[in-house]
Amino acid sequence: MSGAYPEITLVRHGETEWSLSGRHTGRSDIPLTENGEAAASRLGPRLQGVTVAEVWSSPSQRARNTCRLAGFGERVVVKDDLAEWDYGAYEGIKTKEILANRPGWQLFRDGCPDGETTADVGARADRIIAAIRSVNAPILIFSSSHFLRVLAARWLGLPPEGGAHFVLDTTSVSVLGYEHDLTEPVIRRWNG
Secondary structure (H helix, E strand, O other): OOOOOOOEEEEEOOOEHHHHHOEOOOOOOOOEOHHHHHHHHOHHHHHOOOOOOEEEEOOOHHHHHHHHHOOOHHHEEEOHHHOOOOOHHHOOOEHHHHHHHOOOOOHHHHOOOOOOOHHHHHHHHHHHHHHHHHHOOOEEEEEOHHHHHHHHHHHOOOOHHHHHHOOOOOOOEEEEEEOOOOOOEEEEEOOO
């Protein structure tokens, strides 16, 4: 912790074949690539010195394996609410292909047919935030890009659509925390 208040460290999973190619990967359980495994292994030294009370992960193998390769697998608690956005009919499809059939589509505004709306993902993020605040201690979270972006928006009190303004690279590390007291949630670091 950099101060008197707990920090929440967010880690996006390592590279997968689909994240590399730009395909929407929600509930498909795609494994890490060799590069994704190597990058996840390098997270250990990057997270050295981070003291956490709990380690949480999305149920996806890409998040759980990133956690394990980073050295936190034995402590992990899987939380279903940390799952990536359910892309429904857009699962496995690239944004440019979606736009060819649905010009002007934006994930954070329009959601996905047969999948989750932005409000659905926001409700899951709100439940995770309530759980974080009930623990009131440092937590390390492994999940996926779009969910973590909505989580950051909701942490700040923004609508879930605000997640559109944050970008996360694979195996990036971000930190949520507080400024002056527990009523002032902030982003302390992003996409490092």
